[in-house]
Amino acid sequence: MNRIGAAVAFLLFSGASCGLMPGIRPMETLLPRETDVPGWVSGIPERVRRDQIARLHPLLDEYGPIELVASEYRRLSGGTEGLRVELIRFRTSLDSFGAYARERGIDSDARFYVDNGYRTDSGLYFRHGIFYGRITATGPSGGGSEQAKLFRDVVGNNIRRAFFDVLLPGYLLLVSGDRSTRNIVYRKKGIEKVPGMRSIFIVRREIEGKRRDMFF
Structure with missing residues (x-):
């Protein structure tokens, strides 16, 4: 194969690979970076294996979570305010909905802002495709604050850029x-x-x- 042919083959392969990249993007890259949330400092992201997720969130085990990534954030200015962002991936959108709805319950203090998102005094919870997100407070400020909404928006945008949207069954x-x-x-x-x-x-x-x- 001459150089021109090799270059064309490389470009075609690269284009095909780019189309596949969103499906294999590491989950840690979906979490907010410090540049996404000015004024906050990120901890080291942690990854939790399938067999350990049930220990953290027993109600989710029924829906077969695949992996969980999380990171804690604190104010650059100091103080006790902090947030923990957790993102859990499931095999199907129905599984992610099941986990989200099971923790939410029917008789709860959920305050909805959309069908797939609500907040309580303890945190902000949302579902997006095959992902279920939890943003909870590590300090006295409450996880349902306006700051938590900023983190939620960043995660949602990251998911939209990296994965095709997977809708719930009609x-x-x-x-x-x-x-x-x-x-x-x-x-x-x-x-x-x-x-x-x-x-x-x-x-x-x-x-x-x-x-x-x-x-x-």
């Missing part, structure tokens, strides 16, 4: 009754109330003035 919105996932919890391994069934959706609806749980 039938999920039909199950909800109002085309929202805020009142749905997904149990991949079923529940004791409905023996012998797996992959159950629990939907809370108001029927005749009373809130009732329905199973699909």
Whole structure:
């Protein structure tokens, strides 16, 4: 092969490789960098293996998390304010939704800003494709602060640039009754109330003035 042919082959291969890169991008690169969040100092990112995630977040084990990366951030000016950002990857968008909704629950103090994101006094939680993110406070300021929203936006933008968006199954919105996932919890391994069934959706609806749980 002459030099021109080799150069063309190299360019074609490089282009194909670039198309594949988003799918294998290291998860640590999805976390905010110090340049993304001025005034904050990042700790050393940590990676948690599959068999260790259940120890940190027992409710997530049911949905088969693949890996978790996390980093802690503190104010450059000092003080006690700090945030911990965790990003957990799952095999499917339904698994990530299940983990997100299971920790959220139905009877909770969740304050939604979108269907796939809410905040509480302890933190800010969101789901994006196959990822579930948790931003919690390591100091007294609270993880649902405006600063936590900045970190969430950075992570969301990083995911959008690196991965194709993976949508939830279309039938999920039909199950909800109002085309929202805020009142749905997904149990991949079923529940004791409905023996012998797996992959159950629990939907809370108001029927005749009373809130009732329905199973699909």
